[in-house]
Amino acid sequence: MTQKKEIDLGRRKFLTISTSLLGIIGLGSVIIPFLKSWNPSAKAKAAGAPVKVDISNLEEGAMIRVEWRGKPVWVVKRNKQTLDQLNLIIQQNKLQDPESAEPQQPLYAQNKFRSIRPEILVAVGICTHLGCSPTYLSEKFQVQVKGIKSGFFCPCHGSKFDMAGRVFNNVPAPLNLVIPPHMYLDENTILIGEDEGTNV
Numbered sequence: 001m002t003q004k005k006e007i008d009l010g011r012r013k014f015l016t017i018s019t020s021l022l023g024i025i026g027l028g029s030v031i032i033p034f035l036k037s038w039n040p041s042a043k044a045k046a047a048g049a050p051v052k053v054d055i056s057n058l059e060e061g062a063m064i065r066v067e068w069r070g071k072p073v074w075v076v077k078r079n080k081q082t083l084d085q086l087n088l089i090i091q092q093n094k095l096q097d098p099e100s101a102e103p104q105q106p107l108y109a110q111n112k113f114r115s116i117r118p119e120i121l122v123a124v125g126i127c128t129h130l131g132c133s134p135t136y137l138s139e140k141f142q143v144q145v146k147g148i149k150s151g152f153f154c155p156c157h158g159s160k161f162d163m164a165g166r167v168f169n170n171v172p173a174p175l176n177l178v179i180p181p182h183m184y185l186d187e188n189t190i191l192i193g194e195d196e197g198t199n200v
Contacts, residue, residue: 049193052185058075060078068180074123074136076136078163083119094145094169096169097175106195108195116184126178127156127177137152159172
C-alpha cells in the first residue's frame with residue numbers, strides 16, 4: 001500500500017512538472033510573436049528612415065525629387081539671380097509670411113532663404129492648402145507672378161510659392177511650404193529626416 005502511494009506521488013510530480021513545462025513553452029510560443037508584433041515592420045521603418053541625397057551633380061536651377069515618409073521632398077539649387085530675387089519679393093510686400101514666423105521650418109531655416117546654405121532649398125513638395133503637389137516653374141513663373149522668373153505653382157487651386165517656399169498673398173494656401181529636418185553630412189550629401197547639430 002505504501003509503495004503504491006509512493007509510485008502515485010512520483011507519477012503526479014512527473015505529470016505536474018511535464019504539464020507546467022509544456023504550458024510555459026506554449027505560452028512562450030504565443031507571447032513572443034505577440035510582442036514582436038508591437039515592433040514596426042521593416043516597411044514602416046523604411047518609410048520613416050532618413051534619406052541621403054547626393055547633390056554633387058545638381059546644377060543651378062535644377063531640382064532633385066526624393067521621397068521621405070511618403071512625401072515628395074524637393075532639393076533645388078538656386079543661382080545668384082534667384083537669391084537676389086528673394087530679397088526683392090520681401091521688399092515688394094508680396095508674401096503672407098515673409099519672415100517665416102509660422103513654424104513651418106526648423107529654427108536653422110528661419111531666415112530669408114529658409115535653408116542652411118543659401119543656394120540649396122530643401123522643401124516638402126506639398127501645397128499647404130489641400131495637399132496637392134505644386135509644379136516647379138524654373139523659367140516661366142512670371143506668367144503667375146509678374147517680374148518673378150522662378151517659383152512653384154499649384155495647379156489645383158492656384159497657390160503660388162517663391163523659391164524659398166514662401167506663399168504669396170491672395171492665394172488659397174495659408175502657410176509656407178514645410179522645410180523638413182535636414183543636415184549636411186559633407187559638402188555634397190544631405191540627410192533628410194535628421195538634423196543633429198546642422199553642419200555645413
